[in-house]
Amino acid sequence: MNTLFTGIFKKYSLKQLQKDFIAGIVVGVIAIPLAMSFAIASGVKPEYGIYTACIAGILISLFGGSKFQIGGPTGAFVPILLGVVLTYGYQNLLIAGILAGIILCLLGIFKLGSLIKFIPRPVTVGFTSGIAVIIFTGQIANFLGLTDIEKHETFIANMKEIVIHIGTINMYSVITAVICLAILIIMPRVMPRIPAPLVGIIVSSLIAGWLFSGRIPTIGSTFGVIPSTLPKFQIPSVSWDTLQLLIGPAFAIAMLGAIESLLSAVVADGLTNTKHNSNRELIGQGIANIITPLFGGIPATGAIARTAANVKSGATSKVSGVIHGIFVLLTLLLLAPLASRIPLASMAPILMIVAWNMSERAHFKHILKMKSGDSLILVVTFLLTVLTSLTIAVEVGLGLALLLFTKKMSESVTVKKSLPNPLREKREKITQLWNESSSTPTISVYTVEGPLFFGAAQDFHETVASYIKQKPKFLILRMGNVPFIDTTGEAYFRSIIHEFKAQGGKLLIAGLPPHVKETLVHNGLYYTIGGEHFFEHVNEAITYSVERLKQGKFDHVQSLRLS
Structure with missing residues (x-):
């Protein structure tokens, strides 16, 4: 166990603690609205996202292989988690999360972290862009304030719901969403050091509460009041049939979590000129995903944007990630009733901006312009992610990449x-x-x-x-x-x-x-x-x-x- 904590407090100074404290608070402020937004988009209550941010955030920082990794719920998980919730229910999502954690630990124990690098770039860009489309379009209903919307697992069915109920647009919701969106776009250019999502939520919520009180749906009116209490420990009831049913979704969660966490760790390495331990990172992610569902949290992974914000805020060690988790927990205990008043229309632009930023538009266009086998892999993976599921998209994308690679290698023999x-x-x-x-x-x-x-x-x-x-x-x-x-x-x-x-x-x-x-x-x-x-x-x-x-x-x- 000592090896997992090697280097956390070695030659650690008060000055470093001050830097980590500031970075942890900044990232915590950013994480709170995102955690609630991702939870809602995944089909679960917002407090479950907060539980995930604080518990998984602390565990990933302590046990992971990167000094600067910030863990928690992420946008990449939204389509998978929503599909599991709609198909199997929230309780089974917790079991799938635990199974995914076990798989991640095994990947790390057997030193398979380096295998992630063999996933072709067109496949990762394809499914990332597809996820971005799903997240963005999934928030159209909340942005427009549409009512009686039923969530479906497939993209086309959700688009049909929006078209059918387009006549129920709530202009108060639209105004609230536009105010938040404007702040999200303008704030980073004017005051880049201040977390735009938090300001956007606060300002748009205050305006909506003052002018449109009772006229737009809020977190409280839709999901109930967020409890200002510690999450309760509970072991899910598991049967052999349930395990067989959920092993597929669990494997998909584990693979996506491994890919995103290691990509996030690589980003942190590039920003800090350090080197993470891939296998230890997978073990840390696994531990977090085993324990977090026991407190009601959803699957978590390394968050690229929050990790980058952590580095840019002056973090020096894993301590900043621990402080970030503690800050989220204290916020839950002290300010939960206020969070219940946040309009859903204020949350929608945040997820839309997240989707826009994660879409990898430049890489998508570049690969597409090449008009090569990689372009075909990209398009197929993207379309299958949007129209079917991430699991099918990655399987077909990898299979197609293997076939094209084999063809190229065989053609090289003359x-x-x-x-x-x-x-x-x-x-x-x-x-x-x-x-x-x-x-x-x-x-x-x-x-x-x-x-x-x-x-x-x-x-x-x-x-x-x-x-x-x-x-x-x-x-x-x-x-x-x-x-x-x-x-x-x-x-x-x-x-x-x-x-x-x-x-x-x-x-x-x-x-x-x-x-x-x-x-x-x-x-x-x-x-x-x-x-x-x-x-x-x-x-x-x-x-x-x-x-x-x-x-x-x-x-x-x-x-x-x-x-």
């Missing part, structure tokens, strides 16, 4: 004839023999470049097989630029060996990298070929062949380049 550098002592002899015509070469030399994997192995086999039909006595494969051989490549390679041996030829390997040779030893191909038939350089293999043929009695030298 066949070209090339003459190897002749042996110094036989330069003239080999040159003369190269120019001789012969229908049946005695020695064939091939240069193989590129990985022998499932996408290229068949082409490799067909190409080499077509040349060994000329029945050379020695087949020399120059394999210095073969980075790896997978199981499929091994199968086709073994087929070539057997075919060539069946016609009485001998296979020689030149320049094989040590790690690839180890693969051949492991799968038995090394012994099938024969250890004496492996050489450091192609010239050594040619010398071996010439000597075996009795020098000067071979007919022709031919080479092939496969790249």
